[in-house]
Amino acid sequence: YECSLSPPMLARAIAELNEPDNNLDRLKAIDRLKEKYGPLLKEDDAFILRFLRARKFDQRKALKLLQKYHTIRTELPEVFNRVKEPERLAAIMNSGTLYFSNGRTKTGSWVLMFKPGPMNDIISAYDVVAYSVLCIEKLLENEEYQICGSITIDDLKDFNLTSLSPSSKLKKMFDLWQDSMPIRIMPIHILNESKVFSALFKLIQPFMKKKIKQKLRLHGNCFAELHDSVEKHLLPSCLGGT
Structure with missing residues (x-):
């Protein structure tokens, strides 16, 4: 591995992730983590490095993340069978429900847009999670994404409980993002939330870790604070974008 x-x-x-400042120490950290885990989905150094960066080069925490990355695949076959067969995700791919903006913020973060309102009963919660896994896995190939992460914008206009099929594995799907993917979670902006969201939030709040709760930004229909974090040219017109 050579740093790009x-x-x-x-x-x-x-400064932010405790990355070693030379490649030799970086490779030593990668080798130590490899030795601790055993058989891996991928063996290359660049793959292992993602987990170290996601846990600020803490070997114990990186090992735990690596373990959960592998075990979640057997715990959520409803998601990962779809990941293996992306043709099953055609409906959500073409729906405009989930996509990345064309560009990055001034801090370097990518911008993930999620708009569940237009969804129909063809698209399930498993489809949403599987498609997001596909997108994130592709982005993780970019080393800068590992450093800068992505800001999430959830536009809940027209969202209702039938927009997202109920799932008996809601906690597992939260665990996937909180504990099982080597990603850097940046602020999560919630817009146009309604009483329906408030009811749903009460349901999912017990699954959310303190760190995730601290990332949440609830805006209602006031977009001024969002515009302070995300440049308008990265946003759709319905959110005050240009």
Whole structure:
């Protein structure tokens, strides 16, 4: 493995993620984690490095994340069978429900847009999670994404409980994002939330870790604070974008 980060991005990784400042120490950290785990879905150094960065090079925490990354695949076959057969996700791919904006914020983060309102009974919660896994796995191939992560924007206009099919594995799906993917979670902006969301939030709140709760930003239909974090050219017109 040879680091492909630019000097400014590497400096950020060193400051924010405890990244070693030389490749030899980086490779030693990768080898130590490999030795602790055993057989892996992928063996290459770049793959292992994602988990170290996601846990700020804490070997114990990175090992736990690596273990959960593998075990969640057997615990959520409803999601990962779809990941293996992406043709099953054609409906959500073409719906405009979930997509990344074309560009990055001034802090380097990607912007993930989620708009469940237009969904229909053809698209399930498993489809949403499987498609998001496909997108994130592809982005994780980019080292800068591992450093900068993505801001999430959930536009809940027209959202109702029938928009998202109920799932008996709601907690497992939360565990997937909180504990099982080597990602850096940035602020999560919730817009146009309604009483329906309030009821749903009470249901899912017990599953959410404190760190995730601290990332939440509830805006209602006031977009001014969102515009302070995300440039308007990255947003759709319905959210005050240009």
